[in-house]
Amino acid sequence: MKICHIITGLGFGGAERLLVNFSNLHAKEHEVYIVYLKELTALVPELDPSITLKYIPLKWNAAYNLKKYLADIKPDVVHTHLGHADLLGLGVSYNMPYKLFCTMHNIWFKWNKVDQFIFLAYRFLLNVWVKRTHVINISRVVQTHVVNTLRVPSKRTHLLYNGIPALKTDPKQASPDLFKEMGIDPAHFNVLFVGRLAPQKSVSTLLLAANLLQNKIQNLKIYLVGEGQLENELKTLCESLGLQHLVEFRKPTPNPEKYFACCDVFVLPSIFEGMGIVLLEAFRAKLPVVVSNVEGPKELVQDKHTGLVFEPGDYNALAEKILKYHNTPELREELGKNGFDFYNEQFRIEDYASNLLKLYTSI
Secondary structure: OEEEEEEOOOOOOHHHHHHHHHHHHHOOOOEEEEEEOOOOOOOHHHOOOOOEEEEOOOOOOHHHHHHHHHHHHOOOEEEEEOHHHHHHHHHOOOOOOOEEEEEEOOOOOOOOOHHHHHHHHHHHHHHHHOOOOEEEEOOHHHHHHHHHOOOOOHHHEEEOOOOEOOOOOOOOOOOHHHHHHHOOOOOOEEEEEEOOOOHHHOHHHHHHHHHHHOOOOOOEEEEEEOOOOOHHHHHHHHHHHOOOOOEEEEOOOOOOHHHHHHOOEEEEOOOOOOOOHHHHHHHHOOOOEEEEOOOOHHHHOOEOOOEEEEOOOOHHHHHHHHHHHHHOHHHHHHHHHHHHHHHHHHOEHHHHHHHHHHHHHHO
16 A cells, blocks of 8 residues: 655654654555655654655645645555645645545644634535545544534544554663663652643643742652743743752653653643643653643543543642652552553554554545
């Protein structure tokens, strides 16, 4: 089978890592092409060398160039990911002969009125222009959004939770050498966030919680692994709260599992989230999690069983949950193990890749 994926970029995002991981598996038996539209290439070295990459920049002639490329390679399946790629890929696919899939990774784009115009564009594309498109949804809340807001018939929507690869070593047996490599002190109580420094992730909630905890957890350390539009604003907030000695900003990495192995708790304080693939990475690392009570993450985290839950934006409650983990090592171990078992049962990348191929062939 000849499969062509179109994605906005190949930077350090959950959708991007998912694409890289399952494409590497598909490339063992199929011909895989990946088109990217922005010069975000951090994950390119992680791709199987047999995968054909094509950069088509988002310029005035992008639609023409993409349509010509698809006509040249003649794929059996075209699969789009993320906003720019969805709109461009679906837009050029009118009357093209291939099977067409679109993965919906989130329920919002801008978290403002602009989204309403984007939703209208999706409605037109999915229900008028290329209504043969099948939409893959990463969670139940995303599927509900696709059916109710984008008005895609349920027979063309498919629920397929994300998956990630298993680790080759015991995730909780971080060696002294790894701690040294990462510049993390195992004697500290290390709290981790991995993701974009963007409004959606509400990282300020974590910083405000850290401010409440700095005199209650003497060895507290916060690691923010990521980059984004709010980086300078968040650094300013740290300074105003006097948290410079507690908080470290780290650049994104293709190997975030090293951070998960060295930390004690993972926090995802998002105000909205399609699913949160970083939660699966925390589960895989047997790392206890604290998440905001929003659709997507709460499909994964059962309070007091696979993690602890707080109301979005409530930094007092978040501080209480982190303190509870600090004071109760046995709770960290129990919930970390439960999350790991949940990952092992339902979120292996091999199962995701296999189920996706079944969709490709059954349509």
